[in-house]
Amino acid sequence: MKVILAKNAGFCMGVRRAVETTLDIIHREDRGVATYGPLIHNPQVLDLLAERGVRIIKEIPEQESGTVVIRAHGVPPEQKEKLKATGARVEDATCPHVVKVQVIIKKYRKQGHATVIVGDRNHAEVEGLMGYSGPLGQVVSNEADVAAMELSGPYIIVSQTTQDHKAFDSLSRMILARFPGGAVFNTICDSTHKRQDEVRELCGRVPAVVVVGGKNSANTQRLGEIIEGMGCRAFMVETEEELDSAALGQYDCVGVTAGASTPNWMISRVVRTLEAIPGRGEGVSHIIFYKFCWFFLATNLCVSVAGGFLAYTCGLLQGLAPQPAHFLISFGYLFAMHNINRFTDQKTQKFNDPVRALFYRRYRWPLLVASALALVLALALARELGSRPFLLLAGMGLLGILYSVRFVPQFMLPVIKVRGLKEIPGSKTFLVAAAWSFVTTLVPAWGSGAASNQMTMGVLVFVFFLAFVRNALFDVFEVQGDRIVGKETLPVWIGEKKTIMLLQLIMGLLLVLLVLFPVLGLMTAVGFWLVPGVCYLVVLLYCYEKKYVSQGPRLEFWLEGVFFLMAALAWLASFAGRV
Numbered sequence: 395m396k397v398i399l400a401k402n403a404g405f406c407m408g409v410r411r412a413v414e415t416t417l418d419i420i421h422r423e424d425r426g427v428a429t430y431g432p433l434i435h436n437p438q439v440l441d442l443l444a445e446r447g448v449r450i451i452k453e454i455p456e457q458e459s460g461t462v463v464i465r466a467h468g469v470p471p472e473q474k475e476k477l478k479a480t481g482a483r484v485e486d487a488t489c490p491h492v493v494k495v496q497v498i499i500k501k502y503r504k505q506g507h508a509t510v511i512v513g514d515r516n517h518a519e520v521e522g523l524m525g526y527s528g529p530l531g532q533v534v535s536n537e538a539d540v541a542a543m544e545l546s547g548p549y550i551i552v553s554q555t556t557q558d559h560k561a562f563d564s565l566s567r568m569i570l571a572r573f574p575g576g577a578v579f580n581t582i583c584d585s586t587h588k589r590q591d592e593v594r595e596l597c598g599r600v601p602a603v604v605v606v607g608g609k610n611s612a613n614t615q616r617l618g619e620i621i622e623g624m625g626c627r628a629f630m631v632e633t634e635e636e637l638d639s640a641a642l643g644q645y646d647c648v649g650v651t652a653g654a655s656t657p658n659w660m661i662s663r664v665v666r667t668l669e670a671i672p673g674r675g676e677g678v679s680h681i682i683f684y685k686f687c688w689f690f691l692a693t694n695l696c697v698s699v700a701g702g703f704l705a706y707t708c709g710l711l712q713g714l715a716p717q718p719a720h721f722l723i724s725f726g727y728l729f730a731m732h733n734i735n736r737f738t739d740q741k742t743q744k745f746n747d748p749v750r751a752l753f754y755r756r757y758r759w760p761l762l763v764a765s766a767l768a769l770v771l772a773l774a775l776a777r778e779l780g781s782r783p784f785l786l787l788a789g790m791g792l793l794g795i796l797y798s799v800r801f802v803p804q805f806m807l808p809v810i811k812v813r814g815l816k817e818i819p820g821s822k823t824f825l826v827a828a829a830w831s832f833v834t835t836l837v838p839a840w841g842s843g844a845a846s847n848q849m850t851m852g853v854l855v856f857v858f859f860l861a862f863v864r865n866a867l868f869d870v871f872e873v874q875g876d877r878i879v880g881k882e883t884l885p886v887w888i889g890e891k892k893t894i895m896l897l898q899l900i901m902g903l904l905l906v907l908l909v910l911f912p913v914l915g916l917m918t919a920v921g922f923w924l925v926p927g928v929c930y931l932v933v934l935l936y937c938y939e940k941k942y943v944s945q946g947p948r949l950e951f952w953l954e955g956v957f958f959l960m961a962a963l964a965w966l967a968s969f970a971g972r973v
């Protein structure tokens with residue numbers, strides 16, 4: 395079925411900051427990490443943090459060691475002081491928006507103002523704000539509370555940051571009507587605003603919306619209320635297992651949104667499961683086409699064919715005559731390595747793409763046998779090309795298989811710090827880019843002996859950076875799941891923003907190389923024709939940043955599509971006789 399994903403679904407800034415702060419502390423703290431109260435309202439994320447050793451403290455103990463994290467909702471000031479007195483290092487991950495409300499209350503309290511908080515009395519954020527308000531604070535949640543209010547003297551009205559702004563406006567007006575002269579501060583955060591406005595807009599386009607999020611998350615429940623209020627059907631789920639396929643199958647298109655404490659990987663799981671449910675009126679051909687596309691991606695046939703086409707493009711960039719062997723060697727090697735990597739990476743796969751993880755578990759043996767055969771075929775073809783291409787491919791195959799093995803002995807850990815290649819931060823992005831460039835450029839060049847060394851070096855540099863962009867982009871798409879399981883990809887290591895900036899720089903460099911290298915004799919004139927291919931990548935990254943596209947099979951197709959596009963452009967160039 396067709397699924398429309400809300401642009402602002404998922405972790406808000408405050409929640410992302412709190413989770414990332416905690417994950418960073420796990421890395422450096424060896425005396426233990428605890429959070430005061432549940433870090434966020436999402437049981438699945440809390441379970442994962444517990445798996446990584448993060449404890450939840452419900453009562454402040456006399457003594458505590460290690461680090462205690464104050465969650466995004468904040469705490470009353472006296473509780474913060476008590477936590478410090480336990481001897482623990484206190485890391486305050488209170489969201490800056492919540493801190494802003496605390497500051498407003500503190501400032502006006504000093505001037506003798508009472509505080510009225512519009513919100514849920516039992517919500518952790520409101521409990522924290524009441525701590526700042528002191529005895530002159532009170533909470534109102536509905537009209538009955540306003541009717542029962544008692545106030546004298548100057549006062550301010552603030553809002554819980556995740557309130558519905560319509561409810562806040564109406565309750566503030568009622569309060570002002572009863573007690574004129576109060577100062578109103580609409581402290582609903584932008585993220586909540588945008589999420590709620592967007593869901594209202596979404597209800598105008600779809601008959602039903604799936605809301606993903608914790609059952610005890612106030613902002614998630616509020617999204618459900620808004621959807622029902624708009625006359626749309628709301629399906630509230632915590633995980634994809636709770637989706638009611640029979641009820642959802644009545645619709646041809648559904649919307650998906652999520653609460654502020656729902657991670658991207660969980661939203662992706664729901665979206666992918668929904669996309670696999672046949673919608674109303676969807677013909678058999680549509681379902682078969684969807685299943686074929688998914689199979690093409692899940693089995694890594696898509697990436698392997700893309701690699702084969704890249705070998706074709708590299709051949710033309712070096713002035714080599716295209717040979718089926720070049721295509722098949724790249725195809726076989728990439729098919730084998732990508733499948734083996736998926737098998738050794740089941741842990742992250744479980745979060746980033748559970749449907750695919752299940753597929754690998756179910757078809758483990760057929761895929762492993764096919765991968766072994768593909769590698770043997772690639773090696774046999776490389777042998778035909780000569781001993782140098784064969785040895786290069788065999789060495790890369792060995793490296794690919796060893797990549798996930800922890801070969802460094804335990805006793806050397808204090809010196810070397812890592813047990814294997816996989817644990818070196820960012821290593822995967824570099825090594826995979828190197829493997830792609832060697833197999834698509836060096837193997838054909840060494841096999842034919844016709845390429846000039848100069849051109850081979852030029853094309854090797856270009857393809858390394860191109861493959862680097864592809865791999866780093868995949869890592870960016872999966873950064874939240876990777877971070878939570880502690881996988882050391884480039885975006886986890888240097889951060890998502892810095893990775894994207896680096897990729898923008900590399901894309902700029904790729905454009906320069908495509909214009910400069912043909913002039914310098916470091917590649918053929920086919921290089922000029924590939925400029926639209928790099929522009930395509932720039933547009934794709936822009937769309938991802940602006941959230942016009944989200945992580946999922948479609949995005950994967952589009953990203954792998956760059957190699958098909960470049961092969962088509964290279965073919966056009968050779969057809970036009972410009973090589």
Ligand code: SF4
Nearest residue numbers: 406408489491555583
């Ligand atoms: S919803 Fe807004 S205020 Fe609350 S944690 Fe997220 S960004 Fe901060």
